[in-house]
Amino acid sequence: MATVLLVEDEPALGMIVKDSLTVRGFTVIYACDGVEGLALFFEKRPDIVVTDVMMPEMDGFTMAEQIHKSQPYVPIIFLTARSQTADVVHGFELGGNDYLKKPFSLDELIVRIQALLRPKATAYSSLGKLLTIGRYLFDPAKQKLVLDEQEMFLSHREAELLRRLYEQRNQVLGRNDVLLELWGDDSFFNGRSLDVFITKLRRYLRGDSTIQIVNIRGIGYKLIV
Structure with missing residues (x-):
């Protein structure tokens, strides 16, 4: 334990x-x-x-x-x-x-x-699958982003949020769905927390100008690659 x-x-x-x-x-x-x-x-x-x-x-x-x-x-x-x-x-x-x-x-x-x-990114851990996001390699199981051999380690929630954005890339990821799945409820405070996490992911991904996380007001977010 x-x-x-x-x-x-x-x-x-x-x-x-x-x-x-x-x-x-x-x-x-x-x-x-x-x-x-x-x-x-x-x-x-x-x-x-x-x-x-x-x-x-x-x-x-x-x-x-x-x-x-x-x-x-x-x-x-x-x-x-x-x-x-x-x-x-x-x-x-x-x-x-x-x-x-x-x-x-x-x-x-x-x-x-x-x-x-909870075991991180179980959908990928058994395969050891690396995901390509623009110029980045993303390892959900290890919660790691790599750009030009520079590694960045994400928290569990950051990695799970990025994984969901990747799975819905170029489509809208519903804000309420994310709050319920990762935070357990869609309260005001959790909503502000989600906004902070989105800002942090944008910061992590700013090394590739072709990547955007767009805010779809009142609906959710879209990862554009």
Whole structure:
């Protein structure tokens, strides 16, 4: 079973979450602030990070940014009472994969962890198939983009979104369909998250001017190759 790094400065909540995850079969490493969490991340190499945002010593956003620079493919879930749109968007821009507002259901947290740890791109992994997107090679199983021997590693959700765009290339990929499949619901906050991920994919693909991800207002997105 997967190893979870849990970073939470409220000891009572931290123990409840840790015990719940342990009962479900996860190995849980617990830290009470961002500095300790970052050190344990590089020492233990967990499969996923679940972290509070507002913490002493180092906040969750700063910790996530440091993790993402070194290991961009490790999924990160933020737990926080902060609900301002700017905070949510900022968290995703720093490499977060999901955002759960306090108070939250432990069952919902577990479902979201399982979704992010689900085997990546299973449709391609058994074949080891590489996809050609303009001048890029895309490996969905390894969540990797390659351009002129330069490698970029994507997060799970970035890779899944790009895979869906590729499968529907030159056609419209429905916005609501993506939100329901990858985020679980089409709430406002998840919609803003999707917008951030589209922006990040555009940035990754800007090395080939023949590739575009076009916003079809109110409907979805189209990958034009």
